[in-house]
Amino acid sequence: MTTSPDSVVREFIAEHRAAFLDDLSDWLRIRSVSADPTLAAEVRRSAEWLTGALRATGFPVAEVWETPGGGLPAVFAEWPSGDPAAPTVLVYGHHDVQPAARADGWATDPFEPTVVDGRLYARGAADDKGQVFFHTLGVRAHLAATGRSAPAVNLKLLVEGEEESGSPHFGALIRERAERLAADVVIISDTGMWSERTPTVCTGMRGLVDCQIDLFGPSQDIHSGSFGGAVPNPATEAARLVAALHTEDRRVAIPGFYDGVVELTARERELFAELPFDERQWLSVAKSRATLGEAGFSTLERTWARPTAEVNGIWGGYTGPGGKTIVPAEAHLKLSFRLVAGQEVAKIREAVAGWVADRLPEGIGHEIVFPGATRPCLTPLDHPALQSLVRAMGQAFGEEIRFTREGGSGPAADLQDVLDAPVLFLGISVPSDGWHSIDEKVELDLLAKGVETAAYLWADLADHWGAPGHPLDQA
Template sequence: MSETPDSAVRTYIGEHRTAFLDDLAEWLRIPSVSAQPAHTADVRRSADWLTAKLTETGFPTSEVWETPGAPAVFAEWPCDDPRAPTILIYGHHDVQPAAREDGWDTDPFEPVIRGNRLHARGAADDKGQVFFHTLGVRAHLAATGRNAPAVHLKLLVEGEEESGSPHFRALVERHADRLAADAVIVSDTGMWSEDTPTVCTGMRGLAECEIELFGPDQDIHSGSFGGAVPNPATAAARLVAALHDDHARVAVPGFYDGVSELTERERELFAELPFDEQRWLRTAKSHATCGEAGHTTLERIWARPTAEVNGIGGGHQGPGSKTIVPASALVKLSFRLVAGQDPDHIEKAVRDWAAGQLPEGIRYEITFGAATRPCLTPLDHPALQSVVRAMSRAFEQPVRYTREGGSGPAADLQEVLGAPVLFLGISVPSDGWHAPNEKIELDLLMKGVETTAYLWGDLAANWGEAH
């Protein structure tokens, strides 16, 4: 009796599991810490290692791409069908700093398997999740008898994600022609839990600003002048107090312009997740939930825009009293943005709002940093549905939907390439990204391999029908 396609994939993965893990461990031993100049050579060594391994996997093109900082890796494996969709996989090969004295039980760059877990810096974030694509594509070829993937497959593996991706957008813009794709798959994300496989459908964007307020030309005596000249610290407090209304909605006029509202179906899907609010509060080291009225906690952190006060200060901060009207004060704000919001519009709205809040006699300067745009893939997008079907086959259960409250470089790919961004990750919250004893669950890692083995054929089969 011949094997089914799924059993053929699983047989291939089982036969090559040990060699795959040996290769991954070799890569994890390279301390590719992009944030530390002492590891500059290691980040390059990591890029060179991956380039060679992708060539060994079968990619006809595998290159190191230079940036003013750390190098990225690009690989491409064309399909023999010119009508097949082009899929770009994104991940990163740099890792967070790690040292034994941070609380690691073992050397963070000497991978250790304990039980069914692989412990090492980068095991989950993000080398493990990048590397599962190598075995996945080989399993896809073995099970289908193909010599090339069923889609035009490209990889872009960044070397500076853990340092804020300072050169990433310029890299994408410079190589936009070679990176052109019908869809982008980000494998730098995770699932809800080990027994609840999920796929993320979007990430919020981010805009940040710093507002400096100036009153007197120097600190002055509060007895001689207080109550008769404007106080920049008081102005800062009033500015912060005016940021939200009584229902915790952002009170900046025009802030909600263009916001893509949650559909009833999306709200139902969020509600299906096994969310324990009290457990979440413990993780948040907080004692009560709050936020925009009319929305659940998950809706607030995934699908609603926010304004947060990241810092506020001015005047005397040391011990004892100092009776002054301070010369200056400072407010730091950040805004998480959702689909439909434009960072440029938000910047203008905040500038106009601040100008209307500050009294005469208070001079101010507002400085905005580089913004990140939000990204969202509709639930009915054919590429998203292919990811869901492939993941369901691998996990042999229904796949649910999440979003990500944070922000990342995925939006640059969406904006520059004009392609939808999808998220395929198998890491779970307990994996400890950026923490001591980071790990990856080996069974889940193999499910990631299996998912990609199914995904390319599903995309090829269903893309043409949808387009």
């Protein structure tokens, strides 16, 4: 009787599952909290541990990379296919974790992995060590099923050490190492699925531009009885800016803001609508009593695929007890803008700056500061690399794979821009995993599905786009 590749993969995973979890638990015990300077040595120890584990997996190249500007270390690994026509795949994840302590309310020690009812509890179990580490068993299962001594693709890994601290040095790192990181496609394994029962693939993330606007009026606070109503008030002008930020139908009113926006297709809207979305439950998580947003779009469409403008903070003048009848000297605003595919960071900054300047009266000075920004990224549903991922995931889960997007922002766009490669998202985490919260966990059966997906994916990519004349970058 012929043994199918699927059964070989599943038998291999079952045979090596216990050892895999033991190794993952060893890694999870390392307190690689990038936000805590006193734990910088632990972050480095985490990088060194992973480097050793990747070498033990079979990667002929596994290195700790120092980051520009004295940041915390990343890990790079590479395993060439040996096939001249093989596509090159770069897998991204991170090995740093959020702070955690038993005193925060954890049921167990966050850095002593504990298995309860098929769930592995530990800081980093889902975000992101578990999702990085499933690739080690996945590539070994791939080799077992195909009989190869090297992967069917040129496989690279980049595992960052500062993602939980905002990736302050990541852009500089990938620009500096762009030649080593060159790839036909990027796989992000730092994401999740809709739920345990609804496996999904994320197809994009929104970008982000934020700013602080400082408004200046009189050179000091002045008496509102003597001068109020006769001189410009910066607090009033801050309120007027906020009031003018949106139209009546909740669209962003800044001229040029929607230029270039890639609109949702009818098929994408249908696919979003098919997801089992419970708006009441969503509102309970959002701690809100009602939904509100751009007219003509559903809640999921608003949070995943529409650009937005939010007032993050507004302050100025007297805020103490009682009254103080003044015209304040200054007022301040913090705004953030989520961007979608087709919007450019530089153009949005220019549009916002111009809008602010045009709306302020004479006598109000202002400064506007834009910190770092993140570009949006989106892979079309019909992209052949995405279809490879969907097939591999469907093979692992045995059911139809649906599609989501991510409303937040991350380093995916940096990788897409610098490497000029499409970005795919392979994650098996679910909302109940508690990222950044107490009792973070990963579902062990879903973790095994991640291993299985990776085992199928490399062969599918090579089979469909490894032949001459069919490179991924021409898909």
